[in-house]
Amino acid sequence: MAILAHEISAVSAGELLAQDLRIPHYQRPYSWRPGTALQLLEDIRDAHAEDPSAPYVLGAVILHTHDGEFDIVDGQQRLLTLLMIKQSLAGADQSSGQQSTPIVQARRVLIRALDGISDQERNAIAEYIDTHCQLVRIVTDDADEAFRVFDSQNYRGRPLAPHDLLKAHHLREMDSDSEALKAAAVETWENAGSERLDELFSTYLYRIAKWSKGESAPGFSAHDIDLFKGVSQRTKLTPRARYHLAAQSVMPLLEAWRPNDSTDEHLNKHSRFQLNAPVLAGRSFFEMTDFMLQELQRLRDQPSPFSRHPQTPPETHATWLKRSRYRKTTELYLASLLYYTNCFGDEHLAAAENALFAWAFQLRVRLLRVQHASINNLASGNADQRSAFVLMRNADDGRVVQRLTPDLGRARDDHESALRAALEAMGA
Structure with a gap:
């Protein structure tokens, strides 16, 4: 790791915030909840009340240096919250109209929490943050190493989501x-x-x-x-x-x-x-x-193939996704349809929609409860049936999905009788 040996040090919050820091494009926007920001303020006030001369460590901050600038790799949420606390203590105008973003919500909570305290106490807490609240400052000149620490846990925060990591990469x-x-x-x-x-x-x-x-x-x-x-x-x-x-x-x-x-x-x-x-x-x-x-x-936004069945209302796939009973099978169907159009365009699309719909929704007819394991087994080909995805990957013609042979199982009283009838009409 290209961490600079002379750039690992304990620094005060005031010293760090006075540096020319930059939030790089890959970082997600401020996302701390108001309660998390308030907790940091309360922790600082408690530490100050207990011993105003003792240092209070707030964890590590990782910076990536390049072209004379410092990008905040880890610690962005914490540093922004510290800055808002200092601004609130100073009575700075932080109004943002009617906006309700996470950063505006955090500011409002911090301002309310400090409302009513004396100027003397405000100055004492601000001084304590600048001089006694410490962070471990780690500087690296290796962008790849900086990227690898993104998924570390932030202070009272959460790791970056996988798509955040992809954005950064x-x-x-x-x-x-x-x-x-x-x-x-x-x-x-x-x-x-x-x-x-x-x-x-x-x-x-x-x-x-x-x-x-x-x-x-x-x-x-x-x-x-x-x-x-x-x-x-x-x-x-x-x-x-x-x-x-x-x-x-x-x-x-x-x-x-x-x-x-x-x-x-x-x-x-x-x-x-x-x-x-x-x-x-x-x-x-x-x-x-x-x-x-x-x-x-x-x-x-397209109509569901089920809507083509007589005496059924015209509904889009988006409508089906909102129903918890059909959400998993609708997601499976849409994944297969997204893959189909990516492989074959709109060639033989109407027939493919029927075949893929029947293949995906057979689980909803056959099982009383559809779980992810059932979806995963069918889609990966671990069940007794072919995987629609494997078929499409190895084919040059979209008509390959018509070889799928859904198994609807035996009818159970009125369990999904309308859906069963529609799937049978589609050739399942």
Whole structure:
């Protein structure tokens, strides 16, 4: 690890906050809950009341130094909260209109907690923070090592989510791009929202990557992000990596060749971002993520094949996702449909929708309770049936999914009778 030996030291909070620190693009926005920020203030006040001359250690802060600047790698939430506490003690105007972001909520709680205390006490606590609250300051000039500590536990916080780690990795791969391009990539990513990004990678892309190879997909974690690190032009390339680099680099040329053909543009995007192939690291990853979010939303907004059955209301897949009883099987179906359109476009799509719907929803008809283990077994091919994902990975024609043979089991009284009838009508 390239930690600089002369840059490991205990420093006061005042000394650290006076430095020229920068929050890099890859860091997530402030996310501490008001209660967590308030707890830090209360801990400091308790320590000051117990012994105002004793140091109070607030943990370690890791900084990455480059080009004379210091990026905060670990400790951002803590340092921002300390800064807000100091501003609140000083009576600084921190109003932010009607906004209700986590940082605004934390400020309001801190201001209320300090309301009514004397100026003398305010000054004493502020002085205590500046001189006696200490942090271990660790500086590294190794960006890779800085990245590896992202998933460490923050003070009273939480580790970065896997998609946060991917954002950091691919931003580092954009070193040669302009700051404007980096800022645009971050803005698009943040606008998507953490919940949608987590869903895209955890519920869909990670599972597709595992299930299409016949592997189990127990849950997406930081240990699985290598699946999406892609091909980097900064490292030594294998023949396979060279092939994917060349193939994907030429796809934007195809998009520019026929810019007025929206059908070709859509197909070109699928061709460029093949889920069976690694994405190019850096900007291409962010473009792939944005496209997959749009494609997933397009599929969710389509009518469910169940709605084509007589005497059933027209409902979209998004509606089915809101029903806890059908959520797991709908997610399985949408994952298979997302993979289908990525492999084959809209070729034979109507027939494929029926086949994949019947294959995924057989579990809802056959079982009284559908659990993740049942979904995982069917999707990875560990059950007695073929995996739709493995079939599609090894096929050149979308009609391959019509070989799926769902097993509806025996009928149980009125258990999902309407769904069973619809699946039978689809050929299950």
